[in-house]
Amino acid sequence: MFSNLHTHTTRCRHAFGTEREYIEAAIAQGIRVLGFSDHAPMLFPEGYYSKRVRMLPEEMDVYVSTLQALRDEYKNEIRILIGLELEYYPELFDRTLKFLSGYPLDYLILGQHYLDNEYEAPNHTMLGFSERKYLQRYVDQCIAGMEAGCFTFLAHPDCFLFKGADRDYEEEMERLCRRAVELDVPLEINMYGVIKGGHYPNDRFWEIASRVGNTVLIGLDAHRTEMLSNLEARAAAYAMAERHGLVPIDLPEIRVPFKTLSV
Numbered sequence: 202m203f204s205n206l207h208t209h210t211t212r213c214r215h216a217f218g219t220e221r222e223y224i225e226a227a228i229a230q231g232i233r234v235l236g237f238s239d240h241a242p243m244l245f246p247e248g249y250y251s252k253r254v255r256m257l258p259e260e261m262d263v264y265v266s267t268l269q270a271l272r273d274e275y276k277n278e279i280r281i282l283i284g285l286e287l288e289y290y291p292e293l294f295d296r297t298l299k300f301l302s303g304y305p306l307d308y309l310i311l312g313q314h315y316l317d318n319e320y321e322a323p324n325h326t327m328l329g330f331s332e333r334k335y336l337q338r339y340v341d342q343c344i345a346g347m348e349a350g351c352f353t354f355l356a357h358p359d360c361f362l363f364k365g366a367d368r369d370y371e372e373e374m375e376r377l378c379r380r381a382v383e384l385d386v387p388l389e390i391n392m393y394g395v396i397k398g399g400h401y402p403n404d405r406f407w408e409i410a411s412r413v414g415n416t417v418l419i420g421l422d423a424h425r426t427e428m429l430s431n432l433e434a435r436a437a438a439y440a441m442a443e444r445h446g447l448v449p450i451d452l453p454e455i456r457v458p459f460k461t462l463s464v
């Protein structure tokens with residue numbers, strides 16, 4: 202039995218499976234807590250629309266009401282939590298958070314996929330950067346997000362593809378890990394990354410997290426229902442933790458998302 206708080210649905214336009222299909226798959230796997238964390242709608246500047254990344258603001262109502270109905274329907278079989286995965290984009294963050302606070306969300310997770318933002322000269326964190334200043338910006342952004350105090354955990358902290366000097370990587374990522382400890386934000390070993398077979402989760406990062414003493418968890422980051430029954434990938438994610446002496450927690454403490462919001 203285990204829990205998973207990192208689940209995406211068709212609403213983000215790049216994942217497969219409805220909420221009900223995920224719930225059925227989770228029950229079949231004996232999952233006791235299933236949290237939905239689809240990519241949050243964001244209040245972008247006029248004219249920008251992310252076609253393959255996230256739902257639109259006007260789609261929030263149906264996302265939440267669908268999950269509320271399913272949460273009631275399945276309440277004797279599984280605990281459903283309603284959440285979102287959100288980016289920390291400095292210019293949009295406050296107004297997006299304010300918009301989201303109008304919905305009864307249980308939790309938010311921080312997933313930083315872009316440097317700065319995704320609508321001006323997009324700098325996807327997985328492009329591969331060699332210069333320290335870009336890694337530094339990524340770390341700064343993750344830290345600013347964690348400092349906002351609304352995130353239950355940081356998803357795939359090692360998704361930033363860095364091709365520069367080891368020492369730069371060590372120092373910057375140690376800075377990220379230390380701040381996560383201070384702010385009591387768990388870090389996620391990402392199972393979707395295991396399945397994709399890319400550069401994360403990576404040993405270099407988790408060795409640092411182990412040394413710093415971070416709290417870690419395994420997040421499925423499910424983009425297909427089949428990922429819930431992928432025991433091989435789950436074992437590989439646990440093996441990554443074990444190699445570095447890390448013991449993943451099953452369920453993080455849920456941080457109330459909007460309590461720090463100044464109205």
Ligand SMILES: [Zn+2]
Pocket residue numbers: 209213215216240424
């Ligand atoms: Zn996604």
Ligand SMILES: [Zn+2]
Pocket residue numbers: 207209286312356422
């Ligand atoms: Zn995700």
